[in-house]
Amino acid sequence: MEHQNKKMEHTIQLMTTLFFIGLILTGIFGTPTLLSWWQISRIYIACAVLFFFFPNRWFPIVFTTHKELKILMSLCGVAPLITGILLMLNFTLAGNVHTEKFRVLNYKTYYNEGLMIIELENKQFQSHHELRKFSDEEIVIDPDSVRYTIKTGLFGVKVATDGHLIEKK
CATH class of the missing domain: 3.30.1550 (Ribosomal protein L11, N-terminal domain)
Structure with missing residues (x-):
């Protein structure tokens, strides 16, 4: 039980870190990109949905036992990071x-x-x-x-x- 709590704590810390990195990247590279914030939010939602439908075997056991963590990780961790990375790539490789x-x-x-x-x-x-x-x-x-x-x-x-x-x- 304690081992699982540590894994969950680590997952939440990772999710928070990914969220802030993605938020910073989106803020920096989303501003000069000629997309509206509505269009950027659609990219964000698409990333979250795609991540959520990845097979469970690709993820740690904590996601298979706690489905709500997978939803949170896709919305608050992976989606902001992927959105920020896509905007950064579009900007830097222009x-x-x-x-x-x-x-x-x-x-x-x-x-x-x-x-x-x-x-x-x-x-x-x-x-x-x-x-x-x-x-x-x-x-x-x-x-x-x-x-x-x-x-x-x-x-x-x-x-x-x-x-x-x-x-x-």
Whole structure:
């Protein structure tokens, strides 16, 4: 019984570690990836479902005796990690680099926080708040447009990096 409790404790520690690693990877590499958070959550759910249907013989005895642990491990351990790894691979192994320029329709400068948030034509990047936010060092007085470096990721999902504001002339 004590041996099984130690295995369960180890499994929960592993699950927690995988969860936080996956959460960090998803936060870092999900932001510049041109997928909505809804689409990323669908990848997460697909990973959890696929892991849950793996045969029990591939897992330690603790998963066969405690089915709820397998559900928790798939939802809170493996799914975030696999989602984060997929986003990281898409980001790091990106090719087909080009730049795209978008006109700035509106902007708001928050002087206390040292940042500017822009609104782009055709509601471009509307669901990607971080891509439309610029820090103190990047702010120009009256932005006309913004130029992004766009890469096509390993899985065909586009990634936007290096946004530069262009001042009106």
